[in-house]
Amino acid sequence: MEKKEKQLLSETDICDLFITPAIEAAKWDRFRQIRREVTLTPGPVVVRGNLSSRNKKLRKFADYVLYWQSGVPIAIVEAKDNKHGVSDGMQQALGYAEILDVPSAFSSNGDAFASHDKTATSETPIESEFGLKSFPSPEELWRRYKIHRNIKPDEVPVVTQPYHIDAGGKEPRYYQVEAINRVTEAVAKGQNRLLLVMATGTGKTYTTFQIIWRLWKSGQAKRVLYLADRNILVDQTLVNDFKPFGTVMAKVGDRKIDPAYEIHLALYQALTGPNPSDKAFKSVSPDFFDLIVVDECHRGSADDDAAWREILEYFSSAIQLGMTATPKETTEISNAKYFGETVYKYSLKQGIEDGFLAPYKVIRIDIDRDIDGWTPPPGMTDDLGEEIERREYNQRDMDRILVLNKRTKLVADRVMKFLRATDPMSKTIIFCEDVDHAERMRKAIVNAAGDLARDNSKYVMRITGDSTEGKAELDRFIDPEEPYPVIATTSQLLTTGVDAKTCKLIVLDRTINSMTMFKQIIGRGTRIDEENNKYFFTIMDFKKATELFRDPDFDGDPVVIYEPTPDDPILPPDPDSEDDENEDEEEDVQGVKKIRVSGVDVKIKAERIEFLGPDGKLVTESYKEFARKQIKSEYRSLNDFIRKWNNSDRKQVIIDELEEHGIILANLAEEVGREIGDFDLLCHVAYDQPPLTRKERATNVKKRNYFAKYKDSARAVLEALLDKYADEGVSTIEQAKILRLRPFSEIGTPTEIINGVFGGKADYEKAIRELENQIYKRATNE
Template structure:
């Protein structure tokens, strides 16, 4: 085989030039037009520039899509990875395979090409083809036939009709993984329909990834395909119902309504096509639920489609009647919890998680699509996560009954002295603040946390502290408020109202959620038990704190999920997990999906991770021992970040993360000069950063966690990999003026002033500012002389190139 004739055969081309000069023309000859090719761009990392968030360029993946009719939504079937024309055609195949699977783009075929030859990996067979010339690249018709054979249905069949419905308002609002999740679901439902099986699908996406958007778009496309009769969207909290109602009415209008009982006893959603309910409104919230509302207003097979939000929250108790009474309905489960958890300890909460997971897998099947926290961070859609661990000494050693008795314990409510017998019945290790209250422990932990807040931006950061029980939440809120008041007094500052407040079901915490979310002058620290564990959006939340022991991996992931959203309005790009109870051990474990329920336990019985609330009432009152005079020491126990390692979500110490990132950087660019040369060429720079990110280690994570957002990524990486003394963007731009005074002295005065004005833009936006075509429209550059002044020296593009190269000279 010989490569096709080409004017570029002996020329070294970059990846982008290989694509534009070799691959794109060859694809067009095989019938692939722009209508068939989609550039899927990730959000990209975020920099803070002049006090505002600015995104860097994200990763771009090229998908090949087939179209059944000119008006139909194109369906992605393949990923195409382009490599430099001097590399083997399969050079990028392994990388591309990672991004084609069910955790990325969800396409069955992966191509890699150097512009002359191509190779293809088929996910269904696991086979990789031999290199073949571009003149033999599969046509859209040939790839469609392969896709249909693999999927088991034809794209022009009724079962596949929702796949061909366009997004309302176009594709500009969806993210690549949301489209992949929607396609994966519709493909699974089309296969089920073709095989005459009930439609079932399970989706696993990290909190903040937009599961509600996916649910709305799924039902809209099914409805527009003429296959929706009535749909039920069910969740487990009023706050989540209101969020969902807003999203559905934005697309369906009055066809969407919340399920609730009107004053006359009728169903408020009776005439709607989309019913949005909570378990509680259907009277199936727990084992004691009567299901009266469900049975009264919804006969069997009333719904054609049911979506269960946060399906991991359920234990297949009373609420399962919703599914069992609609066996013919398409049923879709949504969850933010990882599909597999290797349970490190067989606690009651962990065993309950196993049961829920096994039930979900048995009912819905294996997830059709997964998108985890680490991937969301890598793509720039979710906030970077730093984990700060601390150890409380008495939690490690425990307190003996004799030690407690020596401190004269009393009932925290009545003040009555407690006997040894009462203590022995109540007390066990790690039951602090649950069965025994230690005010000194609360004070020590709060003091440590408050000091950490002072060191990372000040006390007025939106923070959620997860506590053991309502009384513990009250004590923590009181202590954090006292620490803040004292700090304000010492610093001559007027304290803001409602600094710390209890936000639990027992205290009517819903009333203050709006202030936690929206107010910038009050409600900074919320102490809770379980009210904020799921679904409630607080984008500005910067800290998630564990003062309680967590046994349930599901509960842990839901708690952490409160911090994952990026919020540009408050410049929130990362969040911290402060872990005082080793809860973060539950990050990223693999998990069992089959479980046999212990004999004697009830199906649907809530695990002990559920806090007090209307669906999980407090047990009968017991004495609450309170012990004062205990010496408590809180010690630092390390800083870690969440990362993807070999496709798995892992928790890695920051120093180890930086070491691994440095190793991969030096492998790609052996010394500082190689790195500098790559950095000043946009294609090579993007390829270098993409290589680091795809290997699981993001420079942006280091930049944010080490609080280097005033530095260009060039300096972050140069310091990390080559020991260079980093300069901030402002320092580097300032140094340019005196380092290159002689060079600018050879220029006309206006030209030199313009070059200096261009260099000053680096202080605001970094490397990419020097490559922006809009740089000549910046007022400072225009005032100095602008484009006409550069033309006095020759080709403006060449002057820009030299300016950029000199910016990074030692």
């Protein structure tokens, strides 16, 4: 094929005609080893106001991922059209290779391949170019991969054990693949204490399942124990992610381990207790289990009775994997010192940047009595008639020591005001100081909700450890298909282990000093649920808890500050831990008599809204401000933008480009004005130009008598298109399917209009471009 002819081909054509055949010629299996157009990350969700959109410009999209026979990714190939050079895609390919931690990256424009080999020695070049007929074989790239990952021959059977692929075709995401591979490779090397850190909402349980599946299938772990400390965690795991284990799996019950099963799921409480007869784990030999997974190990490590430590000590010969979103490191306890250094970490920040986790906006609300403090007048009594100690009560005292009933009402009213303005059926969790506070908040929400609570008594429920009725509603609260309960008031019960996918509002009316607890609470909202239109969540903070977002430890690596002695190889208990609780128990603040006062007025002193910025920090910025920055990053000046707009045959192309940056014009119009056309909207927001409405631009075209040069039928079509523009915008008139609708259908079919009225597709499209030029003529003149 001639070079000029080749340069007219699209990137897809180059792939189909040159790159794919060249890879297949090197003995790569098209169906099992070559995957095209692989989305590694979908791009982050941008939130401004009550609206959200994905910034697709930041998504990571590999043209080719090449796999070894077991489904292990081993190489990246980036394709470009023939107008580009051979190595123009190399930097992009290297970025994707970094994500997947593979040693081989290639770029091609259909003429040849450029190669980058991370395993290159001093005798071989790191980067080189070669012809299409010289692409490396699967065996060669697998050899490089084994060198890069330091995989020895005897480790290969474990490392290459295939993943489980379900009937729906669900496969692990890139970071899950990396987590699974890191663990299986470490196990293959003989490491028997491992720690895996993955943010809430990133699929820890699914990742755990794939790890167990591969180790079980490869024979590395014939009997497995999955340990958790809450029934809901075990039950969810049993029927969801672990379901493929089928009949070889059982939940440990009646304080007995049944050796007939291979995969065992258990509560700590079901395996051990204070009496020797309670220690069901001793019903099997110490070498019975080959692998033990400790779910939410940051909690288990701090239990007063350290139940899981007793179990792990007994099965000390087993491989032991700790799973957590928040590894606990204090002066007294350390996950890392027991399980070892983290094998792999995927953080909340990374999850949000990739677009797998929901970002958040924060509404910080300061209440005057919290910020300024409150000192009772001399001799003032509480609701029981007892004199109140005369001192200043501040934010930390509220609802722990001092109960101002009007403050509780104020918080409830503000929560309901937000929900009514957005969606009163949004799943909401309100974190309170204790059970008493959670019950008072439930009552206040009932009164603030009015008809919503009257129409359904389960609109708001207190879900705490001591409430049988509330805990019975927990499954319905987290079920996306169940509308009720909508609001849950709680203290600690919902901090961890609750997969509340559709939770859109988290209210913090609780003092939080523990970073572990804060991360767990925030994790209740981080899941994206596209089916239910949940892409972000809101945090309403009444207690300055979100100041912890500014702490470097929020998304940093835990620093080990506990050093065990030779006589203390297992983690000590942490009786003072703030963030641990028994599943069936949730206590009020102990030893403190609360002062309850009804007559003290309270009001909101200050309120501000912050959003997650591109650098991962909270910023105060409107959707309009965000759009201005994005537009100017693409078009530096007004003239640049007008030139691109006027030279574009289809304005929708520009609109699509801006959407890649996360700018949805419908969202922008909600904030600026729905009647303003796309062009004026963008010029106004980015360059402060006075906008015209679509109707004003359409009227200007009609005043010029522009349509006089067209015959009756063509004139009728163009006038109708102008009216459609005035009503719906420029994108509408650029779509030929508009001709199927009235009034066009009264003139003829789309084919009759395009060919009969305008003389063909080219002339019809020319008429549309001329109409658009007339619509934006003022912009051209300016």
